[in-house]
Amino acid sequence: MIYTAIDNFYLTDEQLKNSPSRKDGIDEATETTLRIYGCDLIQESGILLKLPQAVMATGQVLFHRFYCKKSFTRFNVKKVAASSVWLASKLEESPRKARQVLIVFHRMECRRENLPIEHLDLGSKKYAELKIELSRTERHILKEMGFICHVEHPHKFISNYLATLGTPPDLRQEAWNLANDSLRTALCVRFKSEVVACGVVYAAARRFKVPLPENPPWWKAFDADKDGIDEVCRVLAHLYSLPKAEYIPVCKDGDSFTFSMKSSDLQSKPASKEVPPSSPLVNSDSNAAKTAPSSGNLESGGSKDELVDPNGKESRRSDDESNNVPTEGGVKDDSVPKSKSEHRNEAIGERNKEREKDRDRERDRDRDRDRERERTKCRDRDRGRDSDREREREDSDRDKARERRRHSKDGGKDSGHSDKSRHHSSRDREYRSSSYSSRDKERRRHHSYA
Template sequence: MIYTAIDNFYLTDEQLQNSPSRKDGIDEATETTLRIYGCDLIQESGILLKLPQAVMATGQVLFHRFYCKKSFARFDVKKVAASCVWLASKLEESPRKSRQVIIVFHRMECRRENLPIEFLDLNSKKFAELKVELSRTERHILKEMGFVCHVEHPHKFISNYLATLETPPELRQEAWNLTNDSLRTTLCVRFKSEVVACGVVYAVRRFQVPLPENPPWWKAFDADKSGIDEVCRVLAHLYSLPKAKYISVCKDGDFSFSSKSSDSQLQSVPKEVLQGGSPANDVVAPKAASTVVSVESGGSKGAIKAALDKLKESKKSDDESKSANGEARDEPIPRIKAQDRERSRDSDREREREEAERDRDKSKDRSHRSKDRGKDSGHLEKSRYLSSRDRDYHSSSYSSRDKDRHRHHSYA
């Protein structure tokens, strides 16, 4: 059965305790830190992309819903946060291009992890991989949501209720800030937005704004006192936590928007070469050791000469193998050049053939046009001749009639 309502996204405390991340061995503190870190990325990226607050709120809710069904060990928090921003911008009708989202997250990663600010080449292989990963993660999110991405935020309830009570603007601003901070927690998947709104209003009671008590004001929003107290407790615990940092728990390795992973791999190769030596030296070293053993055991000059001859032969064979490998590597270059020449020749032949066909077609068109012009000119000449003859005939007949009239009717 497919549910189109948003009630199926609310979870109980027991379900949150048995989340997929917890089953993969991630403790509660680490999961909470990663949730806060991902929401911080969504909020900051939305500001850099100049998106409205509704986009960031929707992205954070989608982020929490996704990790209620999938584990942090399978999906890295950075790429899920980027995909949530990209998807939420389209849901809230403020779309941004994937290129813009990737550039912003690349910049935030460099700044947060104290990496050198590097230029992200849009034509590089790294950018193409990031773009594919962004689309793939968005499809995973939509599939887990069942393509039902409707989100109801508590902001509208707070605005309407506080406007009705004619509260001061300071209280409204603090309530708005608390509502934004509540999206960093799992309150959006535990309680309805009305209950979260009531908890936020109750949390800003230090402004001492009178609220109805009989009946209790929260009854109008279908909330209870226990839910309001839990919202206040979660918000107080959120403000007691230190700033969230990235923790690598993904089984597939660290996901990065920059090229630091590839740089580290390139830097690790020379160290291994320096420590372990080249393969040729590894081959020669056992032989040298064997010669030392033979020298110590025999101690004769003939054995020493034989060992030195073997070393020279091994070095010669290594040099020959290296030269053969170098020649084998150099061989494909002329072949590639020859292939390029053949391709250019084929393209030139095709171009010449096409030009010859065009010239042939043009000549045919010209011959047809000349024939048509000859027919038209003959017809015009014939019509011109006939018209002149008709004119001569009419003029001659007219002159003969005038002569007859003057002949029979003479004027005295």
């Protein structure tokens, strides 16, 4: 059982030999190649994402720690590398979006496998599946680490050690490069950062032929031992002797960041189902074809003359068929097996055909949409005409109502004037009559006094 704690994730050689990948039947060379391949992906993706070196170093350490607990057959090395970069960018406070990580890994896979570089459609089902798988793998890493992702790199010790030893400045860059290369190996899970730093300093000093103090030994001042330093140098020398790491498909989950794996699987399945002409199934079918007409003639109750001619014809046919079978087999045997480039060309041709079909479908959809738009426009025009007619009718009705109101008002005004004139005339008459009566009374008074 491996217990994870802060700066305590270190394994022995026996634990590494009994790793989950070894238990699943993966040999040491394959496991080493896959580890180097995954670290190369992390380093290259970090450069393309413009991440600092600390993010790439943390991602590689998390990658090695994860595969110390899980097997390469259960988790795809490409997806684990992508999730390690994504998680390390968050831990080192240089986060990147999942979309950026997936686009970079998709492009790297196209380049490494010599596939045509295609744009990763962000609205496709493939992108949605990759995004879900990226977050799921990140959760697996966090679960196996116990959410303790503290990483201590040997880089911060190198400058202090070289300054203490008083070495030339050129030695610092060489030791830094060796420390970056050591992350491709399992040294980060075998030795502490101080031991790895002493090992790369010793290797850089040997390469530049710079003497280091040995009496007393310089490594004892930095809490390191000679055996650990020698092992670090041996692992680095073995790393430089290996060829460039290539991807080895050992994972049961064959999905990748491109459609190349699926297309190759689809091409390989129908080829495996074909039966060779020399198989017993073909021979049994030919024998059945030979015996079928004779049995049919025996069952039919005809005369001897009728039996002779058909048998002769059928025997000739069977001879011709038997002569034709090996020639067909010879033609099939002489056929040359297709190479990988031909399979890729066929896959590219199939993709182009599918794209053309998709384009035709999109064109048909666009045409249907245009037709629907024209129909809706015509309907809107008809509706607009009807609405205009209704508006005109309403306006005419309103005008008529207004005219009626005006006529009614004019009639009311005329009747009011006549009533007023009548009222004034009656008042004038009363005034006149009253004035005449008052005058008569005064006259009568004057006449009486006289």
